Amino acid sequence: MNRRCPRPSKRQYLDLGEHPLESGEVLPSVRVAYETYGELNVRRDNAILACHALTGDSHLTPHSAGDEPGWWDDMVGPGRALDTNRYQIICSNVLGGCYGTTGPSSTNPATGRPYGSGFPAVSIRDMVRIQYRLVKELGIHSLVTVTGGSMGGMQALEWALTYPDLVRSIIPMAACGRLSAQGIALNRVQRLAIMSDPDWQEGHYYGSAGPVSGLSLARMIGIITYKSEGLLAQQFGRRPQGEMRGKPPFDQSFSVESYLDYQGQKLVDRFDANTYLYLSRAMDLHDVARGRGGYEETLARIVCPVLSVGISSDYLFPPYQQREMVQILRRAGRDARYCELESPCGHDAFLVEQEALNLVIQEFLSGLNSEETGGLAWSRKASG
């Protein structure tokens, strides 16, 4: 696998040594990769933690001219919602990842070879515990907010429940308190695409090309679920890809097909197939209530202000899921708000509609300093 993972100049590493997992297994040594933007204030209480999604990394935005673009370029910077003049923004690669934090492609100290599928299963809570250790090492005892979309939003929710004394607010986007049956099903078929590829070699493919076609297919399935029917209709419709006549019957014939192929190949070039398996499984296991009691009862234990952002066209995490969380929180008397982003971009809108999200988050963060954070819900029409 030709992995051209970007390595931004300002990626930092912290070695945490041994780390016990939720499963009871213990990782003998964990390294975490992270990046920071902006400066900590003297009280060390102006930090914001941003959490990435399935195939993301710690790189939010370029640190300087010529640096790689990030996944939230327009959200982070002077005057942006995650304002580097006011806050220090921290983002780390998750446990199990392939962008510098310990994961299945890391060397297992017991064997001297990559863990592969010998890496233990990890959960969203495990990711959050690693982030907690990082944040404490950085000398931070209070976070302005924890935010992220999709798997990043799951992490934000776990933060509020696991470290309530450290989190002053959370902004989960296009996320849920527990993954739905449909979400589990979609992860299942994506994992099977990878594991059915003979080049996966039961997870021990390092040193060879690895499951190129399997990972590409998994990504293609994923991509469809991150978009919306309307968006694909608008962007591709039934536009043919070159001349159809005379082609073999199953060749690329429509531009949406070659777009998918391209997206699949692009991920293969930058991502580890085992990480895809482990993180998708962590999402399956995501249930804030696991070991904590009932679902509503658990959510109601979130005491900090919450802004839950849903996306009108999200197939993967339908907006009723984000709305429902806010209803539960408000019934428990919590300060929770729901904002629905009206966007045709589907689940991906949390990456695409950064202009609209800037306004929503700025409004929420500025409200945190006042007594009242406003009405129950509002909706924001995205420009896209």
Added chain:
Amino acid sequence: MNRRCPRPSKRQYLDLGEHPLESGEVLPSVRVAYETYGELNVRRDNAILACHALTGDSHLTPHSAGDEPGWWDDMVGPGRALDTNRYQIICSNVLGGCYGTTGPSSTNPATGRPYGSGFPAVSIRDMVRIQYRLVKELGIHSLVTVTGGSMGGMQALEWALTYPDLVRSIIPMAACGRLSAQGIALNRVQRLAIMSDPDWQEGHYYGSAGPVSGLSLARMIGIITYKSEGLLAQQFGRRPQGEMRGKPPFDQSFSVESYLDYQGQKLVDRFDANTYLYLSRAMDLHDVARGRGGYEETLARIVCPVLSVGISSDYLFPPYQQREMVQILRRAGRDARYCELESPCGHDAFLVEQEALNLVIQEFLSGLNSEETGGLAWSRKASG
């Protein structure tokens, strides 16, 4: 591939000889498998053609006690919407199929071996032309209606445009006038699942097990798109499959996963992988306007009464597509009605909600004999 294709006792065959395809290629000999229910009247004008979907066949309902169940058991029979006391119901396996009609698993007379991927690409129009030849051979010059769901509905639409003099009405369900970009994308990943399986052997797997895991994966992806988020939540939720602890990290852990695996295996036991490829490609190519002018202009050429049925929770063929067709037809002054089935069953509702469909179709068919067929649209709450 252990293919236990059901062979109902009353399946009949008709050899049509040479058949030219839309692509210009010519099949040297075509056999069509079909079944009939009920009797033709003396005027030979009481026949209804039912068209099956991707993995269906000619078997609508048992012919007698002990016979195999069919795919429209509760729609066909005395007193049902497709009333065998009044109509003769005809259903044939489509061209390219694997239930008796010539397809990629049939013997290529030029080589004496199965066609495999040497079978020419077929279109929905090709399927309909074969059905037309069958119907004419049966001595029928007028059909009460042509109906079917999904790919079956595509055939109904093509019937109305290709043989307007023969069709007195059509009832397409959960279908569209041209497949959307999302539909093409979903077909693409399902075909890739099959074609990436080394056991596919470029389509020449006959005599060996064939692409078992690839076809199973394709089916699992398909199944998710045939359901709805709400249905899967209700049926499976996050119910675990046995004990999770101690299992390998990616083993089946949730019941929705083992349900999908079971559905995948079930299709492998009864279906041909190449047929899956050819029929899914035929759906991609489906566009009533191909070679006929503009889309609206083409649809407006449908002169017979149309009942277009949409399903409220259909992800694959969203109901706006069926509503839009009716709007186009009505703008052109046609007798077209839209009925939206309120059902949580997703795309599959045309197979599941037969009780509600009976009422809808009975109402439409009885209205065909009166001058006025009623209002623009109505909705029907399914019991399921």
